[in-house]
Structure formats: C-alpha cells, structure tokens
Amino acid sequence: MISKKCLYALKAVLALARHQGAGPMTIQQIADAQEIPARFLEAILRDLKQNGFTESIRGKEGGYILARPARDIRMGDIISSLEGPWYAPGPETDVFASIWEEADRALTEVVNQVDFQSLLKREDKLRFSHTPDYSI
Amino acid sequence: MISKKCLYALKAVLALARHQGAGPMTIQQIADAQEIPARFLEAILRDLKQNGFTESIRGKEGGYILARPARDIRMGDIISSLEGPWYAPGPETDVFASIWEEADRALTEVVNQVDFQSLLKREDKLRFSHTPDYSI
DNA sequence: CACTATCCCTATTGATTTAGTAGAGATTGT
DNA sequence: ACAATCTCTACTAAATCAATAGGGATAGTG
Numbered sequence: 238m239i240s241k242k243c244l245y246a247l248k249a250v251l252a253l254a255r256h257q258g259a260g261p262m263t264i265q266q267i268a269d270a271q272e273i274p275a276r277f278l279e280a281i282l283r284d285l286k287q288n289g290f291t292e293s294i295r296g297k298e299g300g301y302i303l304a305r306p307a308r309d310i311r312m313g314d315i316i317s318s319l320e321g322p323w324y325a326p327g328p329e330t331d332v333f334a335s336i337w338e339e340a341d342r343a344l345t346e347v348v349n350q351v352d353f354q355s356l357l358k359r360e361d362k363l364r365f366s367h368t369p370d371y372s373i
Numbered sequence: 374m375i376s377k378k379c380l381y382a383l384k385a386v387l388a389l390a391r392h393q394g395a396g397p398m399t400i401q402q403i404a405d406a407q408e409i410p411a412r413f414l415e416a417i418l419r420d421l422k423q424n425g426f427t428e429s430i431r432g433k434e435g436g437y438i439l440a441r442p443a444r445d446i447r448m449g450d451i452i453s454s455l456e457g458p459w460y461a462p463g464p465e466t467d468v469f470a471s472i473w474e475e476a477d478r479a480l481t482e483v484v485n486q487v488d489f490q491s492l493l494k495r496e497d498k499l500r501f502s503h504t505p506d507y508s509i
Numbered sequence: 510c511a512c513t514a515t516c517c518c519t520a521t522t523g524a525t526t527t528a529g530t531a532g533a534g535a536t537t538g539t
Numbered sequence: 540a541c542a543a544t545c546t547c548t549a550c551t552a553a554a555t556c557a558a559t560a561g562g563g564a565t566a567g568t569g
Contacts, residue, residue: 239460247469277529296537299544324375332496333383336487343479351472360468413558432566433514
C-alpha cells in the first residue's frame with residue numbers, strides 16, 4: 238500500500254507547483270491547502286529538499302519552492318525517492334524475480350509519464366467537471 | 374513491498390503445482406521444499422484454501438493439493454487474494470486517483486499473464502541454465 | 510479401540526514500520 | 540529586539556508483519 242507520507246509528498250509538490258512563481262509557500266500554507274498534519278509535513282518537505290525537489294528559504298518571509306519547473310518533476314521521481322523499492326531484488330534467482338522486475342517496469346512507466354505540470358492541467362479539468370453550474 | 378506471506382504463498386502453490394498428480398503434499402513437505410516456517414505456512418495454506426486455490430485432506434496420509442490445474446491459477450490471483458489492494462480507492466476524486474488506477478491495471482496485467490504451469494516451465498529453464506556442466 | 514500423523518482453530522508475541530508529536534535551535538526580515 | 544519561519548533530534552502510540560504456541564478434530568492403521 239502506498240504510504241500516507243508519499244501521498245502527502247505528492248500533494249505538497251502539487252501545491253507548490255500551483256504556487257510556482259508566486260514566492261515561497263510556508264509549511265503551514267501547504268498543510269492547510271492539502272490537509273496534511275503540519276509537523277509531519279515538515280519532515281516530508283525536508284526529505285523532498287534532500288532529494289533535490291524543493292528548496293527552502295529560511296527566516297521570516299521564508300518557505301518552500303520547487304527546485305525546478307513542475308514540468309520537470311514526475312510523480313515517479315517523488316515516489317521512488319520516498320518509498321523503497323516495492324520488491325526486494327535479492328541475490329536469489331528464483332522464478333519470480335523476472336516477473337517482479339517486469340511489474341516494476343510497468344509501474345514505473347505509468348508514474349513516470351505524469352509530470353506535475355500535467356497534473357495541474359488534470360486537476361483543472363477535474364475541478365471544472367465537478368463544479369456545479371448554477372446559471373440559468 | 375511485497376509481503377513474505379505472499380511470497381511464501383506463491384512458493385507453496387508452485388511446490389504444489391510441481392507435485393500435482395502425485396497425491397497430497399504435507400505442510401511439512403512444502404515447508405522443507407521451499408524453506409518456509411512450517412507453522413506460518415500452515416496459516417497461509419488455510420488462507421489459500423479459503424480462497425479456493427487449494428484443497429486439504431485431513432487425517433493420516435493427508436495434506437494439500439491444488440484445487441484446479443496449475444494452468445488455471447495465475448500469480449495475480451494469489452497476490453490479490455492475500456495482499457490488500459496496493460492503493461486505497463477512497464471516495465475522494467483527487468488528481469491522483471486515476472493514475473493509481475492505471476498503475477494498478479498495469480501491475481495486474483503483468484501478474485495475470487503468468488500462470489503456474491508457465492512458472493514450472495520457467496523454473497525448469499532457469500535450473501537448466503544454472504546447472505554447472507562438468508562434462509568434458 | 511488405541512495410536513499417530515495429519516490438518517484446523519484461536520490466541521499470543523516480538524520486531525518493525527507508520528504516522529505522527531514535542532521541544533529546542535538556527536536564520537532572516539522588520 | 541522580535542517574530543515568523545525553517546531545522547534537527549528525539550520520542551511515542553498504533554498498526555502491521557512474521558511468526559510461535561497450544562490445543563482440538565479427523566482419518567487411516569494395527
């Protein structure tokens with residue numbers, strides 16, 4: 238099962254992507270926007286920073302920004318940096334090994350095809366289709 | 374990460390597939406063949422039975438057999454019966470939901486293409502290619 | 510019938526991971 | 540100096556995982 242930590246990280250990066258160009262976002266802002274426990278998010282953002290996805294500005298007026306354009310960050314990048322590999326590539330060469338590898342490739346291919354720019358677009362479309370239309 | 378329980382289950386079914394037609398295999402035999410803790414395997418085989426993959430014969434001369442031909446049992450069947458879904462299909466329709474679904478499909482497709490008859494074949498080939506050849 | 514090898518069921522345990530929380534420190538703009 | 544921010548280490552409660560334990564039920568055999 239995909240961990241909450243990873244889900245939170247994805248949401249946080251999405252929030253930062255949406256905010257890109259508008260200065261840094263504080264942990265609290267991200268936490269509020271995405272309903273993530275702030276103290277937990279703090280640790281997650283530190284991880285993301287260590288992995289080169291975000292940069293931080295300290296002190297007053299500080300916060301987090303994306304280290305590169307949303308277009309250049311893929312879901313798969315975030316996931317694989319936070320989750321360990323989902324199967325153990327042990328030294329034993331049993332029958333299953335090659336299948337785990339193939340499954341891993343299939344999974345990776347899907348999440349690597351989605352960058353955060355396209356996620357923003359997807360989100361916009363979703364919002365559009367879910368917003369009730371009260372006009373007459 | 375794929376659980377040991379699931380790995381053990383796959384190995385157990387593989388052992389039963391190899392033994393098919395030769396009467397029931399005891400828990401202990403399977404445990405020995407696949408290096409699985411016998412008491413743990415016991416619980417796993419009960420699960421497999423409940424899910425319709427194996428049948429058991431009680432009493433002396435008893436043991437486990439596959440409930441259907443190896444050809445008709447796929448890796449994916451075993452996995453999805455033992456592991457919960459690897460992502461939580463919640464009611465929230467966020468941007469990620471459709472991607473998790475796609476990833477799930479990709480994964481399922483891989484493991485559903487492999488049945489235990491073909492695993493036996495693969496294993497034979499592996500053995501062949503790994504057996505040192507001492508002839509001169 | 511007694512015996513023994515087997516599966517069957519419930520409960521318990523120890524280790525690890527997950528999902529946070531707490532408290533104090535360092536940095537920066539005003 | 541002050542306040543708002545990030546930074547770091549440590550701690551904890553709950554859940555899950557990987558078994559283990561102790562009987563019970565069943566069936567073949569002499």
